[in-house]
Structures are given as C-alpha cells and as structure tokens.
Amino acid sequence: MFITQPPPAVDSLPEDLFAAIADLKTDLKAVILAHYYQEPDIQDVADYIGDSLGLSRQAAATDAEVIVFAGVHFMAETAKILNPNKQVLLPDLEAGCSLADSCPPQAFAAFKQAHPGHLVISYINCTAEIKAMSDIICTSANAVAIVEQIPADQPIIFAPDQNLGRYVMAQTSRDMVLWPGSCIVHETFSEKKLIQLQLDYPEAEVIAHPECEPPVLSHAHYIGSTTALLRYVQNRDIQQFIVVTEPGIIHQMEKQAPGKRFIPAPPAANCACNECPYMRLNTLEKLYLAMKHRQPEITLPSSLQEAALKPIERMLAMSP
Ligand code: 13P
Ligand code: SF4
16 A cells, blocks of 8 residues: 655745735844845835845844845855854755855865965855855955955956956056856856847947956946936936846846846847846745745854855955
8 A cells, every 4th residue: 555645835925925924024134135136025025135245234233133035045155154142044046056066165275375475255155164265255346445445466266157257457558367256147148139139239348247258348338336327317318228137137227227228138048048037036926935934054163154244344444
C-alpha cells in the first residue's frame, strides 16, 4: 500500500496584500528597503527605494527593529553587517548576484597574495567574505570619488566588476589591477541593437549603468548609478531616453518624470535577459510571507560581520 505524503501546507494569502504588508510593518516595527530593480508592486510598498549607496545609508540610519530587504543577498547582508542586532529579512534567500558569484573568496585571497602592497577596493556587489578581505567598499555612485582620494602612488586592486573598474580607470586616469568579474545582466546588452534603437529614436539620449561593457558605454550620453540615472531623467530637458540597465528602474522613471518616454535597451538574444533573474526572485507574495514568518533571515558569524564592517564604514566616511 502506498501512503502518499500530503503536500506541504500553503499559506493562504490575504486578499489585499498591500494592506496586510502595511499591518505587518506596524506590528514588526519594520522598514521595507527596496532596490529599483524590484518588481513595481514591491517598489510601491517600500519605505525607501534606492541604489546600493542609498540603501546602505538608509540601513545604517534606520531605527526600525526589523529590516525587510527587497533586493539581492549582498545588499541584505550589508544591511545586516551595519545592524548586527537587528533582524534582516530577505524574501528569497536565492536572490544572489552574478558579480558576487564571480569572485570566490579562496581565489580572491590568492589574487591578493599575487599583488602585494595593493590597496583593495571592492564594489559592494560582493560577499561578506570578499568585503572582509577589502580595505574600502564602493558603489557605482561613489567609486570614482573614492579612487580619487587614494594617493596616486598607491597601487590598487579593484574587484569584482571589471567593467566598473575600467570605467573608473578612464574617469580617474589611473591604473588599477582588475578582478575579471562581470554582471550577466549588464553584459547582455547588444551594441548593434543599441545603435539601431538610436536610429529609430534619434531624439533620445542613451543613459547607461557603468556595469555595461565599454562598447555599449561608448554610446551613452550619461553614465551613472541607478539613482543618478533617475535624477538625470528628472532634471534633463529631454523627452526620450534609451535606458541601458535593468528595466525595473523604468517604473520609478515613469513615476518621477511623468510624460517622458523610456525605451529599454534590448539584450543581444531574443530573451528577457536584461531583467536580473536574481532580483526578480522576490515577489510581493514572498515579501508578505517573509514578514509573516520573520524568515528567511540573514545571519552571519560575528567575526565575519566585524571584519566586513570596517571597509563599509570607510566607504560611508569617504562618500561625498
Ligand atoms: P546601483 O548601486 O547603481 O543601484 O547598482 C546596483 C546593481 O546591482 C546594479 O546591477
Ligand atoms: Fe548582480 Fe547584475 Fe543583478 Fe545587479 S543586475 S544584482 S550586478 S546580477
């Protein structure tokens, strides 16, 4: 005789998820921090939406008891490092990042050893282990300003994003040793299709994230972090923009620059690979369930937390 296991109980979801999340937020004394690449519904329930620098600053300043992080793992981990005594929830623990994955700690330790005397500046898109091996963390919003503060004769290792690294090298006219990592989303944009799009929309300006490859960036009228791109479209007296980053940000652009047109840049293949598959693992339903059950939760060994905190604090102190 076969005894079949009953399927695991599935939580029934409330009819009004938005109201239920608002109630849970009050009960938990929680704050919801979201990145621009999250789906529109998540952006709409967030207390704060921002780029990695803004999110880190919010996490450092919050007096909420629980941080619900709608973003990817390294972002929630950074919030936990800044708040060791607070509970940090991430709707889906599988929400990783190809850039963080591209820099395994053991290989990076060997890379560091091969370059003695180098200062290590790591992009925030890395694991806590890589942060702990770094001298200073940076984001796309402050990488140029941070590198500019380092004495010219100090050799630098920049990890893990070689595209951001190259962009910073061009902006600061200084050499750095680059770890060969990259973002699968920002490397998917096709220069050929971008040129065609520019011909189709001759009035449009191209705005791009510095994680894109140099040939794509060479067509950009403006390059910046997600928050910088958002500010640019708000302030620029232009009606059309070709957006060369994850298209989740277009939701905020449409809200904050109403009436303007935003054209997502296409990936090389016929796929939706310009959407970050990690960011998109989070859904409003998972966000609700995470708050209801107070898990999945980010936890870290305290020694790692302490070692990773120092370079993040240096970044916050050096950031304009
Ligand atoms: P920003 O800090 O510019 O938001 O970048 C985060 C990110 O993961 C881009 O892919
Ligand atoms: Fe990581 Fe790229 Fe996704 Fe940003 S867009 S979270 S860098 S995989």
